[in-house]
Amino acid sequence: MTTELDKTFDPAAIEAKWYAHWEANGLFRPERPDAQPFTIVNPPPNVTGSLHIGHALDNTLQDVVVRYERLRGKDALWVVGTDHAGIATQMVVERQMALSQDKRTNYSREQFVDKVWEWKAESGGTITRQLRRLGCSMDWSREQFTMDPHFTRAVVKVFVDLYNQGLIYRDKRLVNWDPALGTAISDLEVETQEIKGGFWHFRYPLADGVTTSEGADHLVVATTRPETMLADMAVAVHPSDARYASVVGKEIVQPITGRRLKVIADEHADPELGSGVVKITPGHDFNDFEVGKRAGFAAGEMLNMLDAKAAVVQTADGLVPEEFLGLDRFDARALVVQRMKEAGFLIPHVDKDGTEHDAEPRTIATPFGDRGGVVIEPWLTDQWYVDAKTLAQPPLEAVRDGRIEIVPKSWEKTFFNWMENIQPWCVSRQLWWGHRIPAWFGPRVDGGMLMIDQSMSNANMIFVAETEEEALQQAGEYYRSHGFDKPVEVVEDDAYDANIEGEFDGIYLVREEDVLDTWFSSALWPFATLGWPEQTDLLARHYPNDLLISGFDILFFWDARMAMQGMHFMGDVPWKRLYLHGLVRAADGQKMSKSKGNVVDPLGLIDRFGADALRFFMCAMESQGRDVKMDESRVEGYRNFATKLWNAARFCQANGIGGSQTIAAPAATSAVNQWIVGEVSATVAAIDKAMADLRFDSAAGAIYRFVWDTFCDWYLELIKGQIDDETRTVAGWVLDQILVMLHPFMPFITEELWHAQGNRPYELIVAQWPQASANANRAASAEVEWLIDLTRSLRTAKNELGLPPGAKLEAWLATPSDTASRVLTGNSAAIERVARLSAVNVTPAPEGPAIQVSAGSDALVIPLEGLIDVNAEKERLTKALGVSEKEAAALAGRLGNANFVERAKPEAVEKARADHAHHAAEAERIKAALERLG
Structure with missing residues (x-):
């Protein structure tokens, strides 16, 4: 029994209804214990997040694959969950507290973490509700969170195991430090902005009367960050630079601190840049850090001139003048320039009209924290690191031998380049919200004495364990083995300095304050979400995953790290295929950003055009990792496509065409029915081929052409007025096949039409995918x-x-x-x-x-x-041909002019090309018309 369809297709009326029905009836993962498993995990969005256009692309592609595999009868599991997003979540809660003049430091760590959990319970489900609006058929019954107890257990075990295997360690290195947040951040959280700044030139006098081969008693250094000279440790010249060969190994004096610095030879110095002399501040520049190591400076010896808020502090050698101490880094910059100028060591920049300036104006690529909003400072500090180089080797081999297929293949070169040159991975963050690092510091025994470093540096004894009880057991064994049979207990860090021999009856340990980088925990996503470290049936059945779909921008932050951790702990690849899609850009190709005002809200598009239209747009435009240009008119066009299908179903209802009673193609004798059955088979084959190749645009294009052109524009027109019983049977079967084939792309309208065509024994979401088996009748x-x-x-x-x-x-x-x-x-x-x-x-x-x-x-x-009137028509067409040919020739001349193509605005060049194509095509059309007239 059919349900009469409304005259107008209204997406909003059907979307909420069907999603609630699917989820309530467990249809996102029906019981299929004997079916072939298919597994995909979603890149867990931040718990603080809202659905943005990138999420819409990423999750649409995943949902298309999962619905397709479900229709093919597989036990399709789409793991869903959210990331605890350490920095973002802590910031959200602290901002919320600030509204009531409250702050984090008014509470203990435990009390603040409780507040974060309260926030998560009240407000942390925004993005998961929005994913439902998009139609994502995830297994919500097993929704994961990276701070869930079972997941936390996995994270802690991984950390402890890697530490015990020598693959996690503490080290003093440079990190991206956000002074506003007071924590190290990852490269992904650094945004580079073009900032107007200066390039200052200074004289550094050579010591002990030494001069260069040219007789100069000083070297000229240039810098964009004068304040860092307070921590200079060397100056470098290129080994082949003959100008300075005589002073390599000699000393130079830093004018403000009086620090004597060695002149070293290092290829980092570019003889063609400036004077060819580079000041080396290894504690505050990533390149200088590497130069410093090559020069023999240990990380512990490198000078640090800034505190966690980027204010000047005294260096280890005590040579920073007192007037600089406590200054903000940019205030210190101004004072350094002033003092160098007063002392005659500043070399002014002279512009074209002869005017002198302290610095040469420069536009400088400057790193900013994407959340703190301040300039990032390379900062030398003790952090926890993963030996990524060792862990990277198995994934490299897996990609080389094909156990992991990267699609598009063009990304393999980038993957190899990064993984082969991978640096140690900093996994510690100075936050309260997150997985607290399971490490405890205690005094080190040296010469029969308990030696304590109150800064909790690597000089202390470190005990790493899954629980506090195990850490205390380790510590007790260590101290007893060195003759200290005293009770060991864990205290707050303010009591830690009591660890001095003879002042108390026990030995105190203090817990590491830092938490783990969220990329560390999310790297376990493919197996920890399946129950690991427990050896569950789910883990055995669904690991390795079959496919991962992600943006190319997190290839290294997440994808590669999942490959490392999965292969290390599971002994197998985390997924067999990795599909990397592009970014969704504004219509003009620019990257979307709030500052540019070109951000598109996917929920607004869903409100206007429906989720199905947005989903189809994403698939139709996704072409093997190329960026997608946002085009609302195309989304509207796919809403019209849905309306066309709706009207076609209404036509079928009006002509007694209902749902099919057979999965196999019905018998057909008329040419038009034989033809359409063959076209269905060809379309199924085209979609299957496209999905096997992960060509979402090809798959969407195949079903679009079949529905719009083959079925609606031709088949329904051809059968009008001559719909017999055979045609009703065939047309009903064809419409059913359309609904099944289109369902992964447009799940809501297809489910609605599926049920409107008659009583069904099952929902479309769990129907059977068509088989490309019906042979076309060539004559028909x-x-x-x-x-x-x-x-x-x-x-x-x-x-x-x-x-x-x-x-x-x-x-x-x-x-x-x-x-x-x-x-x-x-x-x-x-x-x-x-x-x-x-x-x-x-x-x-x-x-x-x-x-x-x-x-x-x-x-x-x-x-x-x-x-x-043939003659009049020839005359009209001839005139029109002349106009089009003239316009085409003029535009061709303009486009052939290199000055125009290179100097004109890109949009002007594009318009000229489009106009030329139009006039050239119009000329060809008119010529064909004239030829028809003879």
Whole structure:
């Protein structure tokens, strides 16, 4: 029994209804214990997040794959969850507290973490609700969170195991430090901005009367960060730079601190840049850090001149003048320049008109924290690191030997380059919210004495364990083995300095304050979400995952690290295929950003056009990792596509065409029914091929063309007025196949139409995918294609001659082909209704002006006597041809001018190209029309 469809397609009326039904009935993961498993995990969005256009692309592609595999009968599991997002979540809660004049430091760590959990319970589900609006068929019954107890257990175990294996360690290195947040951050959280700054030149005097080969008693250094000279440790010149060969190994004096620095030779110094002399501040510059290591400076010896808030502090050698202490780094910059200028060590920049300035103006690529909003400082500090180089080797081999397939393959080169040159991975963050690092510091025994470093540096003894009890057991064994049979207990860090021999009856340990980088925990996503470290049935069945879909921008931050951790702890790849898609950009190709005001809200698009239209747009535009340009008119166009399908279903209902009773193709005797059955099979094969290749655009294009052109524009038109029982059966079956094939892309409208076509024993979401097995009847297909070809040719000819589309014409075909004969014999009604030919005479055409139209290998003649004034039409077309050719030639000349192409605005060049293409095509169309007229 069919349900009569409303005249107007309204996405909002059906989306919430069907999603709630699917989820409530467990249809996102039906019980299929004997089916082949298929597994995909979502890149867990931040718990603080809201759905943005990138999420819409990423999750649409995943949902298309999962729905497709579910329809193919597989036990399809799409793991869903959210990331605790350490920095972002802590900031959100602290901002919320600030509204009521409250702050984190008013509470203990435990109390603040409790507040974060309260926030998560109240406000942390925004993005998961929004994913439902998009239609994502995730297994919500197993929704994960990276701070869930079972997941936390996995994170702690991984950390402890890696530490015990020597693959996690503490080290003093430079990190990206955010002074506003007071924590190290990852490269992904650093945004580079072009900032107007300066390039200062200074004289550093050579010590002990030494001069260069040219007689200079100083070297000139240039810098964009003068304040860092307070921590200079060397100056470098290139080994091949003959100008400075005589002073390599000599000493130079830093004018403000008086620190004596060695002149070293290092290839980092560019002889062609400035003076060829580079000041080296290894504690505050990533390049300088590496130069310093090559020069023999240990990280512990490198000078640090800034505190966690980027204010100047005294260096270890005590040479920073007191007037600088406590200054903000940028205030210190101004004072350094002032003092160097006063002392005569500043070399002014002279501009073109002879005016002197302290610095040469420069636009400088400057790193900013994406959340703290301040300039990032390279900062030397003790952090926890993963030996990424060792862990990277198995994934490298897996990609090389094909166990991991990267799609598109072009990303392999980038993957290899990064993984082969990978640096130690800093995994510690100075936050309260997150997985607290399971390490405890205690005094180190040295010479029979308990030695304590109150800064909790690597000088202390470190005990790493999964629980506090195990850490205390380790510590007790260590101290007893060194003759200290005292009770060991864990205290707060303010009591830690009591660890001095003889002052107390026990030995105190203090817990590491830092938490783990969220990328560390999310790297366990493919296996920890399945129950690891417990050896669950789910883990055995669904690891490795089959596919990962992610943006290329997190290839290294997440994808590569999942590969490292998965292969290390599971002994197998985390997924067999990795699909990397591009970014969604604004219509003009620019990257979307709030500052540019070009951000597109996917929820707004869903409100206006429906989730199905947005999803189809994402698939149709996703072409093997290329960036997607946002185009709302295309989204609207796919809403029109959905409306066309809706109206086609209404047509079927009006003509007694209901849901099919068979999965296999029904018997067909008429040419048009045989043809459409074959077209269904060809479309299924095209979609299967595209999905196997992860060509989402090709898959979407195949079903779009079949629905819009083949089914709606041709098949339904061809059967109008002659719908018999066979045609009703075939048409109902074809519509069912359309709904199944289209369902992964447009799940809501297809489920609605599926049920509207009759009582169904099951929902469309768990229907059976069509088989590409029906063989096309070649003769029948040739007949229908001949009729379609004829109709298209006639419509083009009418348009060129200015005849009304509905005008009925008469044609002559003296010697029809076999195909034409069959069409003319059995399809006169369709020829008149669709092709608008009142008759086709199988005799020679009468004399007089006429045009020819093609159909297959046949050429039909249509007399024009009485239809148009041939001479007037020729004159009109000739004039129009002249105009188009002239415009095309002018535009071709402009586009051939290198000055125009290189200097004009890109949009002007694009418009010129589009206009040229239009006029060139118009000229060809008019020529064809003139040739028809003879």
